[in-house]
Amino acid sequence: MRLSKTACSDCPIRHRAVCAECDTDELSILEGIKSYVTIPSGGSIALAGEPLHYLSSVVTGCATISKTLEDGRRQLVGLLLPSDFIGRPGRANQSFDVEAVSDVTLCRFERKAFEGIVRASPNVARRLLTMTLDELDVARDWQVLLGRLSARERVAHFLLSLVRREASDSGADLVSGAITLQLPLSREMIADYLGLTIETTSRQFTALRRDGLIESASARQILVPDLARLMLETMDDDGGTIA
Amino acid sequence: MRLSKTACSDCPIRHRAVCAECDTDELSILEGIKSYVTIPSGGSIALAGEPLHYLSSVVTGCATISKTLEDGRRQLVGLLLPSDFIGRPGRANQSFDVEAVSDVTLCRFERKAFEGIVRASPNVARRLLTMTLDELDVARDWQVLLGRLSARERVAHFLLSLVRREASDSGADLVSGAITLQLPLSREMIADYLGLTIETTSRQFTALRRDGLIESASARQILVPDLARLMLETMDDDGGTIA
DNA sequence: CGAAGAATTGAGACGGCTCAACCAAAGTGG
DNA sequence: CCACTTTGGTTGAGCCGTCTCAATTCTTCG
Known part of the structure; x- marks a missing residue:
């Protein structure tokens, strides 16, 4: 289900998402390739092992990152809330399942196009690195929780x-x-x-x-x-x- | 304990570390600001909460990333082997303890200087992003292990x-x-x-x-x-x- | 109102923890 | 050179926290 585009300048996650550090020029490039999609609650956003065609930011709603073992045991490894980024530039396949746990609106970019932007726009690349490092810290804190608490x-x-x-x-x-x-x-x-x-x-x-x-x-x-x-x-x- | 510098071109981790995608020009810049340090087995490389003056690559040896709770419970959240990177550009303080579990040789950069290189050299920035994303996947796989196995x-x-x-x-x-x-x-x-x-x-x-x-x-x-x-x-x- | 799903509660089983003893290898000092 | 200590690893016995299985209650919604 597609929504009408919101101007980036009016976007609720403008100052926290992967685009947070973009100047107006960069923003207009992103604006040109983005599209909005809404995934209904319970829907799948990405499946582990599958090719990943789109990268996206969560605009509204909540999603989970998880892995399910063959025998059904399941572990969430992340919670995605507005401004969080989904997918990884530079890799063709998804590592984990991503599922909507409420209706989720995504600001979505075709992967190849976005990778070009990462290459061309240092502000996007830097922001992405910062966000990834933050996620890594969160994941490691969660390791402590899972291992010892x-x-x-x-x-x-x-x-x-x-x-x-x-x-x-x-x-x-x-x-x-x-x-x-x-x-x-x-x-x-x-x-x-x-x-x-x-x-x-x-x-x-x-x-x-x-x-x-x-x-x-x-x-x-x-x-x-x-x-x-x-x-x-x-x-x-x-x-x-x-x- | 300082060692004599090895030329980057002779470095055993040249093609796997953060410098893997550098061209010869970028490499010579890195060469100019790097220094080698050896930490003895059991020694501390970084302490959680402390200011982080250096970023480094592991050249030889093995180190751990861990957190220790007030009551002594401890959880390792990562294992560092040759070519792995220590520290995060863009943040002044260290999130976790890093300790040498064997004699560890580091290729070390002063943080501010390295941050300048990340800004100036897309090849370093991109490699760093790739490595961080890989680490994130590893951390999440470990979450599954800790939570469900x-x-x-x-x-x-x-x-x-x-x-x-x-x-x-x-x-x-x-x-x-x-x-x-x-x-x-x-x-x-x-x-x-x-x-x-x-x-x-x-x-x-x-x-x-x-x-x-x-x-x-x-x-x-x-x-x-x-x-x-x-x-x-x-x-x-x-x-x-x-x- | 009835059905289906989500959450709570209970009873008993079990895996991993605690506490403790024991063992082997590697120093250390007389 | 040998007793003694230290350190790291293994093994045993019993306990405890979490899991499993099952019943019950609560919530939501047709």
């Missing part, structure tokens, strides 16, 4: 990662206090993200609720009455601050 | 990752057959890499030995009599091939 720590960490992401998107400075958040993922997907089962994940939500660290109107709607207290559960080395 | 599968996968790396370095094509390998890590470090304890790791080595999948002259010296059979233990989706 308990189920309770994982769930607390997951909730805080959502809070952090939301804060950094809106530029807000969250010191502490009450915060509500909308979970973009089902319990099953959270479990696959955290390397746990659905049941263990659910039990940890219940335990956090019992201990007063979270409250919930529904399964997807979480209230964190005291962010600092939740942070104490995560046992990470960020020293209890968010920045 | 059993202890036995993890150890088998670890051994195969060493075999693969060795094969790709030497350009050899390994279909199957017997292979010997020298483990660069102690049992403790392997455990920290795999998200296990020392004891569990040791038991899995014993079990693989009992089942005839590996043989060992010493703890660090492993013989894999039949690579294909070991691959069957890994349960990954590579379809049993190495490529």
Whole structure:
């Protein structure tokens, strides 16, 4: 399903996406080759092993990056939110599955054309490198979570990662206090993200609720009455601050 | 400890490191700002949170990237072998600890100077992007291992990752057959890499030995009599091939 | 209102962890 | 040169956290 093009200058992710550092000239080149596509919730955006014809930025919605083993075990390795980039220039095939978990609008570029832009535009190339390095740090932090944290720590960490992401998107400075958040993922997907089962994940939500660290109107709607207290559960080395 | 400079053209990692795609002009610029340093086994190369003055390529030896939690739990998030790059241009502070696990020779660049080269030399920038994207894929594959594989599968996968790396370095094509390998890590470090304890790791080595999948002259010296059979233990989706 | 999917809860099994002993190889010092 | 220590690895016994299997409740939607 195609949408009418939005001018890049009006784009909600203009200052965070791969185009963030483009000048107006570069932007107009991108404008010339981009197209918008909306993937319905549950739809596939890319399949591991398949040739990759398009690279894209997430404009709205939420998607997952995952791998499924032959016997059905599944592990999410990334969460894609607005401004995140999908695909890798310079490689013909996709390494992981990418799936929409809500309706997702993509700003899409034909791969070959985009690779030309990466070559021609240092601002795009630099931004892409910065974003990739950031993703690498995130992936490695997640390795620590998967390798060493308990189920309770994982769930607390997951909730805080959502809070952090939301804060950094809106530029807000969250010191502490009450915060509500909308979970973009089902319990099953959270479990696959955290390397746990659905049941263990659910039990940890219940335990956090019992201990007063979270409250919930529904399964997807979480209230964190005291962010600092939740942070104490995560046992990470960020020293209890968010920045 | 400083070593005499080797000419880049004679460098053992010339065609695999960040400089792989440089032409002779670019190479001579790099040559001008590089210096060699050797870190003794066990020494620290970088500490998480500390300012990062140098970026470098591993020329010889082996190093680890890791994070240690306040309570002592530790997780390796990467293994650095010759040609791998350390540090990230564009960020002042280091995200993870980097430690030498053997004597390590680095080809080192002052950060600011190297950032200038990344800006000026598209071949370096592109190579760096490619390497970072590769690392991201590796990190995500490791997330799957940490989140979903059993202890036995993890150890088998670890051994195969060493075999693969060795094969790709030497350009050899390994279909199957017997292979010997020298483990660069102690049992403790392997455990920290795999998200296990020392004891569990040791038991899995014993079990693989009992089942005839590996043989060992010493703890660090492993013989894999039949690579294909070991691959069957890994349960990954590579379809049993190495490529 | 009934059906289907999502989430929660419970009971028991099991894999990996903890604590502890033991062993082998490699120093170290008298 | 040999006791002693140190370090890294292996093995054993029992415990605990998470998984598995199953039932129940909640939510959503036709």
